[in-house]
Amino acid sequence: MTEEKTVTEWGNPATGLTLKITGVLHEEQTPYQHIQIVDTLQYGRMMILDGVFQTSVKDEWMYHEMIAHVPLMLHPNPQRVLIIGGGDGGCAREVCRHACVTSIDLCDIDQRVYDLSKEYFPSIASALLNPPEKLHVHTGDGIAFAKQFEDYYDVIIIDCSDPVGPGEGLFTRDFYRSAFRALKKDGILVQQSESPIVQQPLVHAVYEAMGDVFPLVRMYYSHVPIYPACMHSFMMASKKYDPLKDEARTDCPQPMKYYNRDIQKSAFVLPEFVKECLRGNYSF
Amino acid sequence: MTEEKTVTEWGNPATGLTLKITGVLHEEQTPYQHIQIVDTLQYGRMMILDGVFQTSVKDEWMYHEMIAHVPLMLHPNPQRVLIIGGGDGGCAREVCRHACVTSIDLCDIDQRVYDLSKEYFPSIASALLNPPEKLHVHTGDGIAFAKQFEDYYDVIIIDCSDPVGPGEGLFTRDFYRSAFRALKKDGILVQQSESPIVQQPLVHAVYEAMGDVFPLVRMYYSHVPIYPACMHSFMMASKKYDPLKDEARTDCPQPMKYYNRDIQKSAFVLPEFVKECLRGNYSF
Structure with missing residues (x-):
């Protein structure tokens, strides 16, 4: 039984896309940006750069x-x-x-x-x-x-x-x-x-x-x-x-x-x- | 100073659209459905039926x-x-x-x-x-x-x-x-x-x-x-x-x-x- 988690990207200060996630696989700060890798329920594994959804295996x-x-x-x-x-x-x-x-x-x-x-x-x-x-x-x-x-x-x-x-x-x-x-x-x-x-x-x-x-x-x-x-x-x-x-x-x-x-x-x-x-x- | 509020519609159980709202104007249960009217920051005034975003003045x-x-x-x-x-x-x-x-x-x-x-x-x-x-x-x-x-x-x-x-x-x-x-x-x-x-x-x-x-x-x-x-x-x-x-x-x-x-x-x-x-x- 894992707690349900979500991640939201704010496309601008007024609108956000919220995705259910099943796990956070990796997170690090490089010299250039912050990288997160999460598993989402809808779009599969996804890369997030500086908080912005970048790419997912399903889309x-x-x-x-x-x-x-x-x-x-x-x-x-x-x-x-x-x-x-x-x-x-x-x-x-x-x-x-x-x-x-x-x-x-x-x-x-x-x-x-x-x-x-x-x-x-x-x-x-x-x-x-x-x-x-x-x-x-x-x-x-x-x-x-x-x-x-x-x-x-x-x-x-x-x-x-x-x-x-x-x-x-x-x-x-x-x-x-x-x-x-x-x-x-x-x-x-x-x-x-x-x-x-x-x-x-x-x-x-x-x-x-x-x-x-x-x-x-x-x-x-x-x-x-x-x-x-x-x-x-x-x-x-x-x-x-x-x-x-x-x-x-x-x-x-x-x-x-x-x-x-x-x-x-x-x-x-x-x-x-x-x-x-x-x-x-x-x-x- | 109002507290920032949001409303999220779950398009399916895995993905949601989250909008900042500046006010809730009306809410009622009719014989057919639940109606909410809110003001959103991005798309202006919006009607929500049974929790589903229906129409907004800006889109x-x-x-x-x-x-x-x-x-x-x-x-x-x-x-x-x-x-x-x-x-x-x-x-x-x-x-x-x-x-x-x-x-x-x-x-x-x-x-x-x-x-x-x-x-x-x-x-x-x-x-x-x-x-x-x-x-x-x-x-x-x-x-x-x-x-x-x-x-x-x-x-x-x-x-x-x-x-x-x-x-x-x-x-x-x-x-x-x-x-x-x-x-x-x-x-x-x-x-x-x-x-x-x-x-x-x-x-x-x-x-x-x-x-x-x-x-x-x-x-x-x-x-x-x-x-x-x-x-x-x-x-x-x-x-x-x-x-x-x-x-x-x-x-x-x-x-x-x-x-x-x-x-x-x-x-x-x-x-x-x-x-x-x-x-x-x-x-x-």
Whole structure:
């Protein structure tokens, strides 16, 4: 007979997601953040960084498939990919599935996220546990890492935590300019950009900042139930390809649990209030 | 200095949505259900029925626009509409905006929902407060009400609470057969059908039950942040029109806060796990 326990994440000061948990497996303070690993009743094992629900074994594909495959399928021939953040390995796992991709740099700042993901989340960290030759894992500052490259990557994916703590610098115009330089002339950048319901000013700020650097910015979304209000945005900044006009490739790896060819287009179809949010008019 | 209070709805025994509240305005037990009216910090004033978050002034249009306009725009000339449930008036308000609709029957079982909505939610209940001639408000059992009609309605909308309590009979094959009879030969039925993430077996059951009665059933979704996991399903059962093939009308009332012409199609584009859920294979 164990006492019933819950964990609540406050997406903003007014709304929280509360999950029943059956156990706390690990807890530590790294030089960068506070890490907790808990078992939840609904979504299985879950990683929490600085109090924010990060990924769980039962919902992670709703996030990882969508952050990886939407930009990779829009690009006609993505070969070199950079992932910044993503220390749980889930995004890298999905990128590895694309045969056309020949080289993946994965750069997370916190070695402990790599270590704990391999220990506690083997299904998410499978690419870290058995890395294919094309996956190169780095530990360090993603901003400094990206600065080394010019006209090099086809796709850059920013799989970061919220813009407080270690992820903060990844939400700046300075960083977007580095990423722009590191991308080839038809390169695509995608970044997770929080909730267009609960974090509207942030979504707008990312849209504006990317728009100052890239010729084209489009928002798309996925449903991620462990994130605030579940509707989760990804901001795509592109030098050439437009997801609303250009056809995606058809050779997507199979099977998928979330992504499909129709979602590639419909994920960019936004309700009116989200369009307004991107213009700086907030509903909440 | 008021003490900080919260209210939590458990979407299932494992996941809850917790909202900060600034006041409890009303609480009563009617013959049908327990009604609470609270002010929330994030979504404004909110109605709670039997502990389940029902509608709030700040997010109600994400639900009401989508339950009303998707079937009404798919039908080429909807004239007679029946709304079962919907005692807050939000669905009726949206249906009233369609000039082609000449007669709306609204039938909620609980007179107190009508009364309290008019008193505490004037923006949602505007059609109840100033009813246009075409709106006919009834208080009573929607199942019995629908049984009186044959070959009569163009669109029936089931804007009900969860299938426990007063809403239970609205989720049965018997009721769907009555609704089928009450609809004209090209009629459309839409019912709110809970969360395809947190209530997968229920979504599957509604899909199966409607499919036993109607030739065509399609699921679509909206984002409703006060509902469990936010991704909220609507089940459309149709005698003739197919939302995936037939073009919707173009004369939608304006302005909208959620609905637009592209959403009319994209709301039916389902992630792979939702398609699997409709086949009876659950992810959660």
